[in-house]
Amino acid sequence: MTSDRNTPHPETAELRAKIVALDTELAESFKTQFSGAPFLSRKVVSFQGNKGKPAYSWYKYKEAFSAGLVEYFLGSYVGQVSGKVLDPFAGIGTTLFAASSQGIPADGIELLPIGQEIIRARLLSERELTSNDIATLESWIKSLPWKEFSERLPFSTIPITENAYPPETVEAIERYRGALQQEDEKVQAILRLALLCVLESVSYTRKDGQYLRWDARSGKRRPGTKAFNKGEILAFDAAITAKLKEILSDIRDVQMPVTLFPVKQPMADIRLFEGSCLEVLPTLETVAYTAVMTSPPYCNRYDYTRTYALELAMLELTKAEVSHLRQEMLSCTVENREKDLLKICPQWKPFIEIANQQKLLQAINTYLQHEKDAGTLNNNGIPRMVRGYFLEMACVMGECARVLKPNARLLMVNDNVRYAGVSISVDMILSDIARSLGFEVEKIWVVPIKKGNSSQQMGTYGRVPLRKCVYVWRRR
Ligand SMILES: C[S@@+](CC[C@H](N)C(=O)[O-])C[C@H]1O[C@@H](n2cnc3c(N)ncnc32)[C@H](O)[C@@H]1O
Secondary structure, three states, X not given: OOOOOOOOOHHHHHHHHXXXXXXXXXXHHOOOOEEEOOOOOOOOOOHHXXXXXXXXXXXXXXXXXXXXXXXXHHHHHHOOOOOOEEEOOOOOOHHHHHHHHOOOOEEEEEOOHHHHXXXXXXXXXHHOOOHHHHHHHHHHHHHOHHHHOOOOOOOOOOHHHOOOOOHHHHHHHHHHHHHHOOOOHHHHHHHHHHHHHHOOOOOOEEEEOOEEEEOHHHOOOOOOOOOOOOOOOOOHHHHHHHHHHHHHHHHHHHHOOHHHOOOOOOOOOEEEEEOOHHHHHHHOOOOOEEEEEEOOOOXXXXXXXXXXXXXXXXXXXXXXXXXXXXXXXXXXXXXXXXXXXXXXXXXXXXXXXHHHOOHHHHHHHHHHHHHHHOOOOOOOOHHHHHHHHHHHHHHHHHHHHHHEEEEEEXXXXXXXXXXXXXXXXXXXXXXXHHHHOOEEEEEEEEOOOOOOHHHHHHOOOOOOOOOEEEEEEEEO
16 A cells, blocks of 8 residues: 555545544543633643742753642742642653642652652752752852772763763763762762753763764764764763752752741651552552642653663662663653553543543554555554554543542643644543543643744644643543
């Protein structure tokens, strides 16, 4: 069978037409919930909104949303209601810290050790560092003790992180790691945090969604790609001292006695569960939370275990451990194998049935499988990823419905995606599944597209730009 994007095969055209018809029908059923959101911007729903914000900007986690968004949501929907907030995809803990600073306790689940490490170090910095610890850290900025330190502590690499740094940077990192062993645990944790925060900037790599891009100076190049220059590669000593200064200055601000700033709330408890939310959620208490605020991985093939490989290797994960994490992640890469969801939790059968009955999703699954069989997909893992994504999300959402109190809100940031020439309305499919799981869909806020961006995104095939939305669901 032949098919190109301009003149698709009749069967392809028919399957696509069915998707468009079902999409239009669903859009009609959500027409009162869809709403423009001039108060939201791409900046607020992304990490950019944390730029310059004390502590939130230490580690550049490109997949994070802003503390401002969490504060807005808590202010609008949660208010002074007593209770606890949950984020099953906690990342570097934006929801947790923003809720806690407003006096609302928060629980988070995060799979990747990089997010876990950032959350733990930040908690320690806010709650446990003494003035002596701070003085020790200040002495590191003044005297750069690693420079004269003779015992280097080598770090491990995995195949995708080999030769990621200039040789003088490797030496400096090893001396830094050696020297920090002399300090007590709390000081070590902050020094390690600073190291994780500068790795990308002192390396030949740049994080680029699906993979790490390599600067041509590394001598590595992905086959079929153009030579890439990431700009300045920072010298280690300058990068680490600047980062330590930033961290210390923020710690001093956060630790200011509450009495100096009477408006400031005391920080509420934060609890971090390390692991997959698919495993942890079924262990959480029923009707225990006042809100869920989250952003799952998008169904966009972004592979966090590759983009964050430098950090995972520095945290001493082996290649096998990184591959295992890739499989544990919510299915969002073409390498994800199917998960045995009923083995994880037999009670999820109704959630899986609900997803399997969602008509638009089923039409999309049929279409992608058809295109795979016809050999037209650029990667045959796409149908499995899309199927897995929605089934796993249905289980996560079903669990969220179980742990939320009546009338509690769930707020989710997510992006629509496009495969094989077809737009997938992730927002409407998940919201429709949510209705069957016991939620009322209150709003689907559409994040405005920057002016000038849309024609660029429309590309050669007259594509419409993909929606980025914030969904607000209320537990019935
Ligand atoms: C879009 S990011 C969330 C970022 C977060 N809102 C923040 O501001 O830092 C999605 C997160 O989900 C995590 N994740 C992916 N699969 C997971 C799973 N099965 N269980 C728990 N976390 C998972 C990823 O590691 C990533 O940190």
